[in-house]
Amino acid sequence: MPASQAVPPTQSVLSPLTASALFLVVTVDDGGEEAVRELLADLAGLERSVGFGYPGGGLSCVAGIGSAAWDRLFDGPRPAALHPFTELAGPRHHAVATPGDLLFHLRATRQDLCFALAALIMERLRDAVTVVDETPGFSYYDNRDLLGFVDGSENPVGLAAADAVVVGDEDPDFAGGAYVITQKYLHDLAAWNALPVETQELIVGRRKFDNVELDQPGSHVDLNTITDPDGTEREILRDNMPFGRPGSGEFGTYFIGYARTPEVTERMLRNMFLGSGPTSHDRILDFSTPVTGSLFFAPAAGFLEDPPGPPAKGAGADAPPERSPGG
Template sequence: MQSAILQPVPSHGVYLTLDKLPEVSVLQALHCIQQLELAEQHVIGIGAALLPATATAKIAAFPAMAGPGVTVPSTQADLWIWLRGDEPGPLVVEAQMMAAELSECFDLIQQTQAFKHGSGRDLTGYEDGTENPDGDDAVSAAFVGGVGDGIDGSSCVAVQQWVHDLAAFSLHSQEQKDNMIGRRLADNAEFDAPPSAHVKRTAQEQFEPEAFVLRRSMPWAESAQAGLMFVAFGHSTLAFEQQMQRMAGIDDGIVDALFQFSRPVTGGYYWCPPRSAAGLNWQGLNLTA
């Protein structure tokens, strides 16, 4: 598996999103990726358009969604890379070098710098990922296992950039804020919040099957905008999709209160292949077929 997925959120991160150049074939693009010297602390994911029709590790493109008064956009790209580190400077340099190395096959669509806020909080001040599974449960939630065909140890990741209106959020009372999130800021404890509270909308055990994911989200800020880079790993994309549909009110018409002060502006699914000491394991792509 890509072991960095299980590691705690780093102090700093850079997200790269890239699209294959039109004149480049899928096999050429995958060869370019294969040549990357990706350090173990980083994570890489491949979009559906780069997975050959013969691939056993199929993943669909991110679906756009619409609920009562809200939209969830799809901005599916071909390649996603999460660079992780302790200092922002070296990551920025590494990101530029990596984008240049991939430029023969890929066009850089977006580069976003992120950071750890306090002990791992969203910019609203609330803890992020409180319900993350631990230990073996984290492995079961985040990685494919027992399938064979060269894809055991791979993972599927859902990536969204959310833009917060922190000024609007600040105008609410503490009680109103807690009711939006479903946890008290003071002690991070759940309480009997309204049905629209984010925690109630996304309670992982309420779905069938249970929708457990491993969240590795990080805050971001650029110019006058800021928010959360939502990143959730799963053995498939089903768990995330169930939660997102519930948040958008598609199931029952109740929209997650998160939409009162935040909105997603990107959305993509990526397959994170397993890796060994020799690098990424492409066996699940069946490239020779």
């Protein structure tokens, strides 16, 4: 059965792209689990409180939970495909895995609404979590990244988006949820902008001016096109945002990809970092370096509002903690 039919309401993973975003990643401190559970149950109410007076603001917040934190927060089963982010060491480039127990992906037409909701979240979690990354994002020109290319134009829409992103019958306990992978990339814009536009286009696999896709084997677009043996193309939903601090020489893209299974995004990353066929790596990585990497599960909205109970005291005490490298 397609995920778009007869599944619990999702969080706002399918919300349209917005002009502003804020990506907040934290780890849960020892003893902070109950504060986190209470915050997650109240998150929808906090979102309504901030957004109610600004109906055109498009405020939304998706909460994702990492593998290491899941068993600390909830009793019972866990999402079937939830695991730590897989670190990838390629011949030239490295996809790092970094700590991340919770992701809050805030979106709105205005940055102040993201700021206000994040402030309320942190007011509740201040003594329960440690912030490991906080990145505000913005829309740049006509939805371009800082490399100058349109980003996200191949996102699925409508029912196709729901079927690509939302868990269905394959994991009925977690139907309505979605997996999300995040990476924060820093760009060497001086080196990139020194390339001729024609070379940039061959690396990306699109024309820069009009966004027309090129038939260019080994390009970024080609390596991120995932096709099953039966010819079915597998899709994810990207909500990438530029970020930066010109005064500090920081320019980047925050990659965030939602999918029904993390396998699709992971195949894309393996192609990029480990190569595919005669292509040793995605040449865009010669100019863009990931400094974070995390995997989360964003449960259905009802799961957060009425979650299972906390794990029994001492449950899993004999098992080693499931932490990603560095965490």
